[in-house]
Amino acid sequence: MSVTFKQLEAFYSCVTHASFSSAATKLHATQSAMSKRVGELEAILGVQLVHRTPKGLVPTHAGSRLLTLAEDAMRLRERINAEVGQVDKLTGTYRIGVTELIALTWLTKLLKELKNRHPDLQLEPVVDAGMNLFEGLEANKIDLAILPGTFWGEAYKTVEVGRVEDLWMASPNLALPDRPLRPEEFARYPVLEQSIGSAKNTFYGAWRREHGFRFKKVFATNSLTVLRALTIEGLGISQLALDYFATDIERGLLRVVKSDPMPPPLVYSAVYRDDAFSAALDVIAEVGRLVCDFSRGPHDLAVTR
Structure with a gap:
C-alpha cells in the first residue's frame, strides 16, 4: 500500500x-x-x-x-x-469570517463574485467582532477572516484588501467647538465605542495612546447600527467609517469632528493560516481586494430613518 x-x-x-x-x-x-x-x-x-x-x-x-x-x-x-490541473476550478467549503461593517456593505458582492467565478466553491459566512473572528481562526472554526489589522503573527498570511477613512463623528446638535479637538479634549465629551471584541479598537489603540487620547466613555456596543443611532441622537462622539456614513453626513444627521491629529485610515486585511495549502483562500483574498467597497448599499436599512 x-x-x-x-x-x-x-x-x-x-x-x-x-x-x-x-x-x-x-x-x-x-x-x-x-x-x-x-x-x-x-x-x-x-x-x-x-x-x-x-x-x-x-x-x-x-x-x-x-x-x-x-x-x-x-x-x-x-x-x-x-x-497542471484545472486552474480555474476551485471546490470545497470554506468558512469566511467578516465584521459587521463588511456584512453591511460588500459581503454580498464578495459572495456573488466568487460564485460567478467558481460555482463549485461553497462559502459559509460568519459575522462577528474582529477579535472573535481571529479566535475562530486560531481554533480552526474559520478558514479566513477579513478584519482590521495589518499583522496577526508569523503563522498567518495577511493580505490587505482595502482601507477606509475612520473619522470622529457626532450629531450637529452636540455642542462641540468649531475647530479641531486636541487629544486631551476628548475627555470632556462622551465617547461611544464598539465593544472590547472589536479589532478596530486594537488597530487604533497604539495610535491613541501615542497621541494622548483620553475618553469619557458612556456606552460600548458590539452593534454598528446601535452605535449609529446613539451618535445621531447626540449621545456622544463616535469613530465611524466615512464611506458608510457619508449619506448621514449629507442628510445632516451627522458631522465630522476634526481632531489634531486626525486618525489614520483603517486597514482591512484577509487573514488565514500560512500552512493552509489552499489556492482557494488566496483567490478569496484577491476577490475581496477587488470588490472591497465600504459605501452604503441601496438595500441597507440605514438608508431610511
Missing part, C-alpha cells in the same frame, strides 16, 4: 493542531477519519508517528522527520494543481 496525499494531509493537520478533532474541523472531516488516516500511515511506514498526551498529539522522532516531508508534499500538491 502506498502513502496518499490524504494521509499526509491528515497527519500534518493533526500534528500542527495537536488534536484529531481540531484537524477534523479544519479539513471538514470526522475525528474518526483523521485517526484512521494517521493509523494507516503508521501501518504503511511501520513506525509510530504521534504520541497521545494529556496536552494533545505530539510527534515522535519519526513523526518529526515526516512532518517536514508532509509539508513539502502539501506544497507540491498545490503546485501540481496550479500548474
